Amino acid sequence: MTCNICGFDRSCDYESLPTVMAIRPTAEPASRRAAAWKRRMAEEHREKGLLVCPECGGIRFLFSVRDREFRCAGCEAALPLDKVAPPIRREEPRDVWTAIAAGSYHIAAVKKDGTVRASGSNQSGQCVVKYWSGITAVAAGRKHTVGLKSDGTVVAVGDNIFGQCKVNQWKNIVQITAGTYLTAGLKSDGTVVATGANGYGQCNVSDWKKVRMLSAGTRHIVGLRADGSVLLSGGGQDSQYGVSSWRNIVQVAAGTMHIAGVMNNGRVVAGGSNAYGQCDVGGWRDIISVAANISHTYGLRRDGTVLVAGQDNDLLQRAEIARWTGIVAISAGDRYVMGLRRDGTLAVASYNGAVKEPFAEHP
Numbered sequence: 001m002t003c004n005i006c007g008f009d010r011s012c013d014y015e016s017l018p019t020v021m022a023i024r025p026t027a028e029p030a031s032r033r034a035a036a037w038k039r040r041m042a043e044e045h046r047e048k049g050l051l052v053c054p055e056c057g058g059i060r061f062l063f064s065v066r067d068r069e070f071r072c073a074g075c076e077a078a079l080p081l082d083k084v085a086p087p088i089r090r091e092e093p094r095d096v097w098t099a100i101a102a103g104s105y106h107i108a109a110v111k112k113d114g115t116v117r118a119s120g121s122n123q124s125g126q127c128v129v130k131y132w133s134g135i136t137a138v139a140a141g142r143k144h145t146v147g148l149k150s151d152g153t154v155v156a157v158g159d160n161i162f163g164q165c166k167v168n169q170w171k172n173i174v175q176i177t178a179g180t181y182l183t184a185g186l187k188s189d190g191t192v193v194a195t196g197a198n199g200y201g202q203c204n205v206s207d208w209k210k211v212r213m214l215s216a217g218t219r220h221i222v223g224l225r226a227d228g229s230v231l232l233s234g235g236g237q238d239s240q241y242g243v244s245s246w247r248n249i250v251q252v253a254a255g256t257m258h259i260a261g262v263m264n265n266g267r268v269v270a271g272g273s274n275a276y277g278q279c280d281v282g283g284w285r286d287i288i289s290v291a292a293n294i295s296h297t298y299g300l301r302r303d304g305t306v307l308v309a310g311q312d313n314d315l316l317q318r319a320e321i322a323r324w325t326g327i328v329a330i331s332a333g334d335r336y337v338m339g340l341r342r343d344g345t346l347a348v349a350s351y352n353g354a355v356k357e358p359f360a361e362h363p
Contacts, residue, residue: 055075056072098111098136099135100330106121107331120336124158126144126158126159129145129147139177143158144160152173154173175213177215186213191211192214210225211225212224217257221254230244248265252290257272257294259271267285287301287302289330291331297309300327314351317350320353
């Protein structure tokens with residue numbers, strides 16, 4: 001009796017295994033070229049994680065439950081189960097990221113090689129950063145993206161209606177920040193330059209000195225001085241934010257209408273609009289940096305986890321952020337929150353939860 005599965009002229013219990021593809025080169029190739037082709041195809045199949053016949057290079061097998069062995073469907077060579085080596089699986093090299101920025105409705109990140117990727121809303125071309133190189137940091141506003149190059153110069157793309165992208169003459173810049181419609185840069189001598197919307201005097205920072213960090217919101221720029229005090233320009237009286245009394249600050253973040261600062265003891269202070277509870281951070285401890293958007297404050301703890309204060313109607317986003325571990329840097333926009341992990345991978349959360357492939361839209 002002939003088996004209708006394996007075709008052998010006897011009864012058997014072989015069962016066909018599913019395969020992705022099949023090749024049946026001759027058992028004994030007639031030329032060296034054929035032999036080389038067989039070896040090359042076998043290696044390609046191993047790299048794909050497929051089981052390969054060592055005799056003919058075929059990848060289609062039958063399996064005997066009774067004999068516990070594979071049998072090649074091409075040359076009928078037997079491969080006992082305990083002799084079959086696991087297929088070679090070569091992992092694709094993953095991207096290693098070094099810097100992140102979340103704008104209002106788009107995100108950007110710097111790869112280890114100094115190139116940049118961006119994704120999200122591209123209404124004004126703010127995600128057209130594919131050809132940038134030599135970038136060490138990025139910043140993102142509502143519709144523009146800014147990149148700091150290793151030589152201290154700055155590049156920008158996107159909406160320029162208020163001149164927020166006029167940064168091509170800047171030099172000796174060591175840090176950049178982007179507000180909704182403005183861009184600011186910290187120079188190596190501790191002074192500050194700014195361009196863009198200035199209806200509230202937010203770009204009037206030419207007299208600032210001894211600054212070591214900047215953060216920009218919609219109507220204001222915040223500067224952290226070397227002595228741990230804080231400077232403020234733009235909309236809102238200091239009485240609204242209260243930053244003139246802050247001391248021992250080591251990091252600051254400007255939201256749309258509020259400001260948060262990390263003290264050297266790991267506690268956090270915040271001032272400005274608290275309409276969503278975004279300033280309710282008095283109980284936070286062991287914080288090393290903060291980020292802010294229109295209705296939230298985010299705190300990065302020393303253990304690599306992230307805390308959230310503010311609007312609580314984004315349950316999927318909050319649930320995703322609560323799962324983050326190993327985070328070393330955070331950035332927050334209106335739609336997206338980003339985390340950079342210690343191993344150089346990214347964590348991105350939106351109102352719909354995790355964003356698995358954040359740069360698939362603009363590779």
